[in-house]
Amino acid sequence: MNKNNYCIIMAGGVGSRFWPMSRISKPKQFLDVLGVGQSLIKMTYNRFKNICPQENIYIVTNQIYKDLVKEQLEGITDDCIVTEPARRNTAPCITYANFKIMAKNPEANIVVAPSDHLILKEDEFLRIVNSALDVAKQQEVLVTLGIKPSYPNTGYGYIQYDKDDYTTIDKNVKKVKIFTEKPDLEMAKKFIQSGDFLWNAGIFIWSLKSINTALQTYLPEVYNIFMQGLDNYNTDKEESFINEIYTSCPSISIDYGVMEKAGNVYVIPSDFGWSDVGTWNALYQVREKDANGNSIIGKNVMTYDTTNSIITMPKDKLVVLQGLDGYIIVESDNTLMICKKEEEQRVKQFLTDVEVKKGEKYL
Amino acid sequence: MNKNNYCIIMAGGVGSRFWPMSRISKPKQFLDVLGVGQSLIKMTYNRFKNICPQENIYIVTNQIYKDLVKEQLEGITDDCIVTEPARRNTAPCITYANFKIMAKNPEANIVVAPSDHLILKEDEFLRIVNSALDVAKQQEVLVTLGIKPSYPNTGYGYIQYDKDDYTTIDKNVKKVKIFTEKPDLEMAKKFIQSGDFLWNAGIFIWSLKSINTALQTYLPEVYNIFMQGLDNYNTDKEESFINEIYTSCPSISIDYGVMEKAGNVYVIPSDFGWSDVGTWNALYQVREKDANGNSIIGKNVMTYDTTNSIITMPKDKLVVLQGLDGYIIVESDNTLMICKKEEEQRVKQFLTDVEVKKGEKYL
Numbered sequence: 271m272n273k274n275n276y277c278i279i280m281a282g283g284v285g286s287r288f289w290p291m292s293r294i295s296k297p298k299q300f301l302d303v304l305g306v307g308q309s310l311i312k313m314t315y316n317r318f319k320n321i322c323p324q325e326n327i328y329i330v331t332n333q334i335y336k337d338l339v340k341e342q343l344e345g346i347t348d349d350c351i352v353t354e355p356a357r358r359n360t361a362p363c364i365t366y367a368n369f370k371i372m373a374k375n376p377e378a379n380i381v382v383a384p385s386d387h388l389i390l391k392e393d394e395f396l397r398i399v400n401s402a403l404d405v406a407k408q409q410e411v412l413v414t415l416g417i418k419p420s421y422p423n424t425g426y427g428y429i430q431y432d433k434d435d436y437t438t439i440d441k442n443v444k445k446v447k448i449f450t451e452k453p454d455l456e457m458a459k460k461f462i463q464s465g466d467f468l469w470n471a472g473i474f475i476w477s478l479k480s481i482n483t484a485l486q487t488y489l490p491e492v493y494n495i496f497m498q499g500l501d502n503y504n505t506d507k508e509e510s511f512i513n514e515i516y517t518s519c520p521s522i523s524i525d526y527g528v529m530e531k532a533g534n535v536y537v538i539p540s541d542f543g544w545s546d547v548g549t550w551n552a553l554y555q556v557r558e559k560d561a562n563g564n565s566i567i568g569k570n571v572m573t574y575d576t577t578n579s580i581i582t583m584p585k586d587k588l589v590v591l592q593g594l595d596g597y598i599i600v601e602s603d604n605t606l607m608i609c610k611k612e613e614e615q616r617v618k619q620f621l622t623d624v625e626v627k628k629g630e631k632y633l
Numbered sequence: 634m635n636k637n638n639y640c641i642i643m644a645g646g647v648g649s650r651f652w653p654m655s656r657i658s659k660p661k662q663f664l665d666v667l668g669v670g671q672s673l674i675k676m677t678y679n680r681f682k683n684i685c686p687q688e689n690i691y692i693v694t695n696q697i698y699k700d701l702v703k704e705q706l707e708g709i710t711d712d713c714i715v716t717e718p719a720r721r722n723t724a725p726c727i728t729y730a731n732f733k734i735m736a737k738n739p740e741a742n743i744v745v746a747p748s749d750h751l752i753l754k755e756d757e758f759l760r761i762v763n764s765a766l767d768v769a770k771q772q773e774v775l776v777t778l779g780i781k782p783s784y785p786n787t788g789y790g791y792i793q794y795d796k797d798d799y800t801t802i803d804k805n806v807k808k809v810k811i812f813t814e815k816p817d818l819e820m821a822k823k824f825i826q827s828g829d830f831l832w833n834a835g836i837f838i839w840s841l842k843s844i845n846t847a848l849q850t851y852l853p854e855v856y857n858i859f860m861q862g863l864d865n866y867n868t869d870k871e872e873s874f875i876n877e878i879y880t881s882c883p884s885i886s887i888d889y890g891v892m893e894k895a896g897n898v899y900v901i902p903s904d905f906g907w908s909d910v911g912t913w914n915a916l917y918q919v920r921e922k923d924a925n926g927n928s929i930i931g932k933n934v935m936t937y938d939t940t941n942s943i944i945t946m947p948k949d950k951l952v953v954l955q956g957l958d959g960y961i962i963v964e965s966d967n968t969l970m971i972c973k974k975e976e977e978q979r980v981k982q983f984l985t986d987v988e989v990k991k992g993e994k995y996l
Contacts, residue, residue, distance in 0.1 A: 290951070570991060574972075574979065586967065588653070588995050590983045593960070593973035604949065606969070609937075610956040616937065620953045628933060632951050 275322035276378045278367045281331040281385035290605035294633050299386035300338045305567040311385040315343045330363045355516045361527040362519040369496050373503040378478040379407045390543025398540050402475035405439050413475040416468025416537040417544045422458035427470040431537050446535040489527045550598045550614045554580040638685035639741045641730045644694040644748035653968035657996050662749035663701045668930040674748040678706050693726045718879045724890040725882040728859050736866040742770045745837040753906025765838035768802050776838040779831025779900040780907045785821035790833040794900050809898040852890045913961045913977045917943040
């Protein structure tokens with residue numbers, strides 16, 4: 271395995287869409303939302319052990335999740351857990367991890383990925399990531415993986431690429447024309463028809479040198495803040511330095527701050543059974559279902575005339591459900607939520623109301 | 634208050650229709666199913682304190698509920714708790730209580746009533762019971778209270794009375810023509826139209842002498858069993874005697890065993906806001922409802938697009954419900970049941986399945 275390969279796994283999200291299963295104290299990435307016996311972050315971590323040595327895999331997360339990371343990721347060492355004192359979107363957290371890696375290995379080539387996505391075709395994923403790394407270490411390019419879309423999803427950003435413009439090293443690595451924000455349905459349909467749009471999966475591959483050059487060029491207001499502490503990374507001064515500067519960072523995504531601006535951005539059109547598992551409906555799609563179309567987690571759930579529902583219940587709880595079609599039925603930590611699948615976007619409203627009426631301890 | 638007045642409150646039911654709120658270990662009569670702050674048995678007990686001295690009120694229940702009775706009914710003494718070692722329907726339990734009362738006061742006049750019914754117009758109820766007691770102590774009659782029906786309910790037994798035949802003492806106390814079992818809808822409609830049918834509420838008023846005579850005549854196979862132990866009642870021999878003989882009693886109701894056969898049965902057509910609270914729908918009818926037609930017990934229940942539902946949740950539990958119309962949603966003791974109101978008769982099936990699949994600890 272190439273010792274210059276590194277991974278940065280971003281695990282700072284709070285997963286509020288999956289409340290009450292997901293809580294601020296234990297968000298989605300730390301949960302076994304699929305009912306397969308392990309959390310999404312553990313699956314992601316183990317996947318990247320095929321890309322680089324374990325000691326080269328960094329988890330970037332909020333300070334409050336450090337113990338959860340250590341508990342779930344066997345063998346991880348403290349210096350691989352990069353803790354943010356505040357949430358500042360992806361650009362600052364990637365920059366921070368970059369500086370930590372640079373202090374160890376300036377020749378690093380890095381894969382950046384979310385901690386909470388599902389990848390069903392792992393071999394294909396590894397093949398594509400390795401081909402991206404091959405390109406990234408030879409050329410000053412920023413590579414992203416774009417998912418071949420299967421339907422006009424309006425919840426994702428899209429990447430348009432140039433079919434006839436690709437790297438000299440690998441013609442599957444296509445030049446990006448433009449990144450787009452989440453489209454409306456009409457626009458999404460057009461994207462699908464055109465055949466040159468991909469879903470933005472938030473997975474990036476680049477050399478440390480390439481991303482540093484891009485950050486210096488397009489996000490100096492972020493890069494320079496971290497640059498000030500160059501001598502502090504991986505020393506006992508790091509924590510106080512980060513605590514001091516982090517909140518002064520602008521909150522900005524790597525997509526908006528770098529990828530949409532840089533001229534050397536490439537994408538690999540990919541199909542490796544990806545899901546961002548970003549909504550209850552997305553989770554319902556990827557979870558195992560019974561003959562009635564119910565996806566049930568919970569050992570003591572009995573259903574009658576109940577169909578097309580996603581049910582997540584504590585193991586020890588006896589649950590009898592009758593006459594429910596197309597519902598999200600979820601209980602966690604003494605909180606029960608029942609909501610029509612098609613109304614899942616209202617969970618945000620429920621959370622706001624819960625916070626106002628009952629207090630933030632329920633979030 | 635007349636010291637010859639006695640009450641027998643029958644509290645041996647297991648209330649399986651209200652599972653999982655009601656459990657074998659704590660059935661309906663011991664629960665605050667109305668959400669008013671006290672159990673049905675406590676409301677019944679306090680109501681009868683207006684009829685007779687507290688020490689004359691007997692609770693007949695299963696041995697396993699003795700502690701619950703003592704816990705809920707303040708000031709009740711052990712000798713007023715008549716415990717059955719087995720369930721044998723109403724005739725044996727009334728006969729047993731009769732013998733205990735006879736050992737104290739052969740001049741007793743007795744009201745027999747279920748522990749788990751709701752009576753909204755208490756003053757009217759007391760007026761009618763007292764008028765029935767007036768008749769019962771002067772004449773050898775068996776009086777029952779019949780509820781003036783408001784709609785063709787198919788879940789109750791009916792009593793047909795003779796409008797022109799009544800006691801010499803009180804012309805409101807009408808001669809019974811016939812007791813009928815639960816009718817089908819067509820028959821129930823005819824009953825309502827005819828104007829001389831009443832709902833059988835299972836409330837009886839008689840002198841001890843009258844009911845003993847009737848039991849000797851129509852149910853000697855029950856009466857004689859208890860007669861054998863005449864000297865044992867209210868002594869330290871009672872318990873072992875009862876444990877010995879009780880299971881050998883036939884299981885038979887006082888309605889079938891006596892009321893349907895005796896010639897001296899009278900009924901008082903009554904209207905005192907009665908409900909047997911016998912089904913979820915009956916409970917829904919009598920419970921307080923909000924503007925959306927939801928009847929909610931539970932301090933932390935939040936509803937969205939949810940209507941016409943009966944919701945009973947533990948106090949401390951946060952519950953968010955969206956998009957439910959006409960459901961029973963109930964949790965108790967770590968068991969959740971959701972069922973359409975119109976399908977409530979299926980609870981029996983659920984219970985059978987639960988027992989087979991999960992074990993009787995959940996019943």
